[in-house]
Amino acid sequence: MAVRLLALRAAGKLVQRAFVIQRDANNSHVLVNEIELLPDITAEVASQRLYELFAAEQIARVVPCAKFGETGKEIAKVGNIYDSAVIAAFESFTDDEHQFNRSKECLVYGAEPVFEEAYASNTDQIVGALVAIVGACQIEKDGSKKNSYQHWVVK
Secondary structure, three states: OHHHHHHHHHOOOOOOEEEEEEEOOOOOOEEEEEEEEOOOOOHHHHHHHHHHHHHHHHHHOOOOOOOOOOHHHHHHHHOOOOOHHHHHHHHHHHHOHHHHOOOHHHHHHOOOOOHHHHOOOOHHHHHHHHHHHHHHOOEEEOOOOEOOEEEEEEO
């Protein structure tokens, strides 16, 4: 939904927020997610972010760019794969069995992924794609989940 909001803003529409209403995983509660686009994201900024996502998508079709929890954000922040903060984020995510075992990365890389295999080649392309993905999709939860309502902000 955040990408759709960016596309609408890039097209000159003055849309500010959208709501996604869905059932939870157990199909027992209705969840409401409000996604808000900050007003300082101009049509030009939205267009640039969409362009960066398009470029990242072209790389990700050929080179695996797994995020491994916060690892992708750390790579984007430091601009390098082999940084101690990146490796720590990778290990933190993969060591958390509850979180990792439910992840897409577990399906692709197996139950015991090796950092050097996950980020083995095309490191410049992986860094570039993750910088674009993380930069273009700056979305944060604003507050905690309250009565099945969550507010997200695209910054």
